[in-house]
Amino acid sequence: MVTKTYEGINQRIREGEAVVVTAEEFVEIARERGAKRAAKEVDVVTTGTFGAMCSSGAFLNFGHADPPIKLGGGEIYLNDVPAYTGLAAVDTYIGVTSLSTTKGMEYGGGHVIEDLVRGKEITLRGSGYGTDCYPRKEIETTITIHDLNQAVLCSPRNAYQRYNAATNSRDETLFTYMGTLLPNFGNVTFSGAGVLSPLGRDPNYETIGVGARIFLGGAQGYIGWEGTQHNPTKGFGTVLVIGDLKEMDPRYLRGCTIHRYGTSLYIGLGIPIPLLNERIAEAAAVGEEQIKVNLLDYGAPRRDRPVVREVTYAELRSGKVEVHGREVPTSPLSSFKLSREVAQKLKEWIQRGEFFLSAPVELLSRDSAFKPMKQIAEVPLVREIMTKPVITGLPDEPIARAAKIFAEHNFDHLPITDKQEKLLGIVTSWDVAIATGTKKKKLSEIMTKKVVVANEDEPVDAVARRLQQHGISGLPVTNTKGEVVGIVTTEDISKLVGRRRK
Amino acid sequence: MTAKLLLRYSPEALDKPILARVIRQTSAEINILHAELDATKGEILVGVEAPPAEIEKLMYLLKKNGIDAKKLERAVELDENSCLDCGACLSLCPTGALHTKKDYSVRLDEDKCILCEVCIPACPVRAIKITKF
Numbered sequence: 001m002v003t004k005t006y007e008g009i010n011q012r013i014r015e016g017e018a019v020v021v022t023a024e025e026f027v028e029i030a031r032e033r034g035a036k037r038a039a040k041e042v043d044v045v046t047t048g049t050f051g052a053m054c055s056s057g058a059f060l061n062f063g064h065a066d067p068p069i070k071l072g073g074g075e076i077y078l079n080d081v082p083a084y085t086g087l088a089a090v091d092t093y094i095g096v097t098s099l100s101t102t103k104g105m106e107y108g109g110g111h112v113i114e115d116l117v118r119g120k121e122i123t124l125r126g127s128g129y130g131t132d133c134y135p136r137k138e139i140e141t142t143i144t145i146h147d148l149n150q151a152v153l154c155s156p157r158n159a160y161q162r163y164n165a166a167t168n169s170r171d172e173t174l175f176t177y178m179g180t181l182l183p184n185f186g187n188v189t190f191s192g193a194g195v196l197s198p199l200g201r202d203p204n205y206e207t208i209g210v211g212a213r214i215f216l217g218g219a220q221g222y223i224g225w226e227g228t229q230h231n232p233t234k235g236f237g238t239v240l241v242i243g244d245l246k247e248m249d250p251r252y253l254r255g256c257t258i259h260r261y262g263t264s265l266y267i268g269l270g271i272p273i274p275l276l277n278e279r280i281a282e283a284a285a286v287g288e289e290q291i292k293v294n295l296l297d298y299g300a301p302r303r304d305r306p307v308v309r310e311v312t313y314a315e316l317r318s319g320k321v322e323v324h325g326r327e328v329p330t331s332p333l334s335s336f337k338l339s340r341e342v343a344q345k346l347k348e349w350i351q352r353g354e355f356f357l358s359a360p361v362e363l364l365s366r367d368s369a370f371k372p373m374k375q376i377a378e379v380p381l382v383r384e385i386m387t388k389p390v391i392t393g394l395p396d397e398p399i400a401r402a403a404k405i406f407a408e409h410n411f412d413h414l415p416i417t418d419k420q421e422k423l424l425g426i427v428t429s430w431d432v433a434i435a436t437g438t439k440k441k442k443l444s445e446i447m448t449k450k451v452v453v454a455n456e457d458e459p460v461d462a463v464a465r466r467l468q469q470h471g472i473s474g475l476p477v478t479n480t481k482g483e484v485v486g487i488v489t490t491e492d493i494s495k496l497v498g499r500r501r502k
Numbered sequence: 503m504t505a506k507l508l509l510r511y512s513p514e515a516l517d518k519p520i521l522a523r524v525i526r527q528t529s530a531e532i533n534i535l536h537a538e539l540d541a542t543k544g545e546i547l548v549g550v551e552a553p554p555a556e557i558e559k560l561m562y563l564l565k566k567n568g569i570d571a572k573k574l575e576r577a578v579e580l581d582e583n584s585c586l587d588c589g590a591c592l593s594l595c596p597t598g599a600l601h602t603k604k605d606y607s608v609r610l611d612e613d614k615c616i617l618c619e620v621c622i623p624a625c626p627v628r629a630i631k632i633t634k635f
Contacts, residue, residue, distance in 0.1 A: 050586070050588075051588075052626065179590050179624060180590075180594055180620070180623075180624045182593075182594065186593075187593035187594065188593065189590070189593065254586060254627055255627075256586075256626035256627050257626055257627075257628070258626055259623045259624050259626075260623075264626075266586060266588070266626070266627075319592070319602075328593075329592065329593035330592070330593055331589050331590050331591070331592045331593035331594065332588065332589040332590075332592075333588055333589070333590050334588060335586045335587045335588040335589070335606075336587075336589075336606045337587040337605060337606040337607050338586060338587060340606070
C-alpha cells in the first residue's frame with residue numbers, strides 16, 4: 001500500500017528528490033507499469049488547462065483621490081468598460097464579460113485585465129454622487145497595474161472538470177459561447193483540456209479544496225472555494241480561484257472575443273495532484289479514450305439541449321467525429337498546446353523547489369447538485385400560441401387562390417406544402433401584391449423557398465428573436481416530421497405580451 | 503509575379519476542357535490550389551506564375567470561354583505570436599488550410615486558403631488578418 005503525506009512530498013521537493021510528471025506523462029507511465037506501481041514511483045502529477053473562462057474577473061483598489069471621490073454607488077469605466085461599483089469608495093471588480101461602451105464586443109473586461117498585466121496604461125473614468133466626506137463628483141485619470149494598491153484575480157468559476165461538446169442541427173449558422181457552429185451538423189466544438197484537465201485528474205476531489213496552491217495565470221494562486229455551479233454528482237466540478245494579478249504573466253491571461261457572443265478571458269490554470277494513495281493514482285491514470293461527454297445540439301434554444309451522442313475526448317481531439325453517419329470536423333476551443341505548457345511549467349516549478357504543495361483545509365463537496373433557476377412563470381411554447389389548423393396551398397394552385405384566402409381570413413401568410421403536408425415554401429400577401437400585373441400564375445412561381453420555420457416545442461422567446469433577426473412577420477410551425485402544423489406571427493406574440501401584463 | 507485567381511464555372515462550362523485549352527494559349531504556369539466541382543457549379547483556385555501582361559491575357563481568355571475569373575487581391579495571414587493555438591478556426595476552414603501540427607500548434611497553409619474569411623471573426627484574439635497584396 002502506498003501512502004504519502006503532504007509533508008513528506010514537500011520534504012522531497014525541498015531536497016530536489018520529488019518525482020513530478022505531467023498528467024499526459026503519467027497516463028503513459030501508468031499504462032506501461034500499472035497505476036499501483038506508478039503511484040509508488042511518482043509523487044506529483046501536474047495538470048493544466050487554457051480556456052476561455054467567462055466567470056472571471058479582478059478586484060482592484062485605486063487608492064484615494066484628492067479631494068476624495070466615492071465611486072461606490074457611482075460609475076467606473078476602465079478603457080470605457082464598465083466595472084462594478086457596489087463596493088466602498090475606491091474598490092471595484094472588473095468582470096471579463098463587461099463590454100466596452102465604445103467598442104462593444106471588440107474590447108471588454110478580459111482585455112482590460114490583459115492590458116493591466118501587460119503594464120499598459122488604462123484610462124479610469126468615474127463619477128460619484130458626492131457626500132460630505134467624499135465631495136468630489138467626477139474623476140478622469142490614467143493608471144497602470146503598478147499604481148494600484150491591490151489587483152487580485154478572483155474568479156467565482158474556473159476550470160470546469162469537463163465540458164459537453166457542441167453542434168448545430170439548424171439550417172443556419174449559430175454564434176454561441178461554444179464558438180461558431182455551422183449549419184446542419186457542419187462542425188463540432190469542444191472545450192476543456194481532456195487528459196490534462198485539473199479537476200478531471202482528481203475527480204473525487206481527494207486533494208482539491210480550499211487553500212490548495214495552484215498555477216494561476218503564470219503565478220502561484222489558490223483555490224478559494226468550490227466554484228459556482230459546482231456539480232460533482234454529474235462530474236462537472238468547478239473551483240473559485242484567487243491570486244495576485246501583479247505577479248501574473250500575460251502569456252497565460254488573454255482577453256478574447258467570442259464572435260457575436262461577447263468577451264471573455266483565456267486563463268492558464270494548473271493544479272498539482274499529490275499521489276497520496278493508489279486510489280488517487282488510479283483516477284489520475286484514466287486515458288482520454290475514457291473521458292466521455294455528451295455532444296449537445298445547440299440548435300435547440302432550451303436549457304436542456306438534446307443529446308446527439310456521447311463522445312470521448314480522444315475522438316474530439318482526433319479532429320473528426322461521426323455525427324449521423326458523417327465525419328464532422330472538430331474545433332477545440334481550449335488550447336491544448338498551452339494547457340500542456342502550463343502543466344510543464346508547474347512541473348518545473350516543483351522540480352526546482354519553487355512551488356510547494358499545500359494541503360486543503362477543506363475538500364470540495366462531492367454530493368451537491370446544480371439546480372436550475374427558479375422561475376415564477378414558465379415561458380410558453382410555440383404550440384400554445386400558434387394559429388391552427390393552418391390553411392396551406394399547393395405549388396400548382398393559382399395565385400388568385402392565395403389572394404382569396406388572404407381577403408377572406410384576414411391573414412398574410414400561406415405556407416405552401418406538398419400533398420403530404422411537407423413544407424415547400426411560403427407566400428405572403430406582399431408576394432401576391434407584387435405579382436399582380438406580371439405573367440406569373442402559379443404559387444410556386446412567387447413563393448419563397450428558403451423558409452425560416454419554428455418548431456412547435458420551441459419557447460416563444462426563441463421564435464420572437466428569430467422573427468426579429470430575419471425581419472419577418474410570421475413563421476410556419478413544423479413538427480419533428482417537417483409537416484406544417486400551424487403558423488405563428490408577430491401578432492400572436494404581441495397578444496401574449498398583452499396577456500402577461502394583465 | 504504570383505497571382506491567385508478564383509475561377510467560377512457555370513454548369514454549362516463544366517464539361518468543357520477550358521482550362522487545358524487556355525493553358526496552351528499562354529506561357530503562364532498554373533498550379534491548382536483547390537477545386538470544388540459538382541453538378542451545379544465549379545470553383546477552382548489557381549496560383550499563377552507569370553508576368554503581369556500574361557496574367558491579363560489568361561484572364562481575358564478565361565472570360566471569353568465563359569468562366570468568371572477573379573484576381574484575389576488579398577491574402578490571409580496568421581500572426582503566430584498572438585495565436586493561442588486554441589483551434590477555434592480549425593473546423594470552420596473548408597479546405598484544411600488551417601491545420602494543426604503534431605505539437606498542436608495551429609498553422610495556416612496560405613496556398614490552400616480560398617479566402618472565404620469565415621475564420622477571421624471566429625478567432626478569439628484576432629490573430630488571423632486579411633492583408634492586401
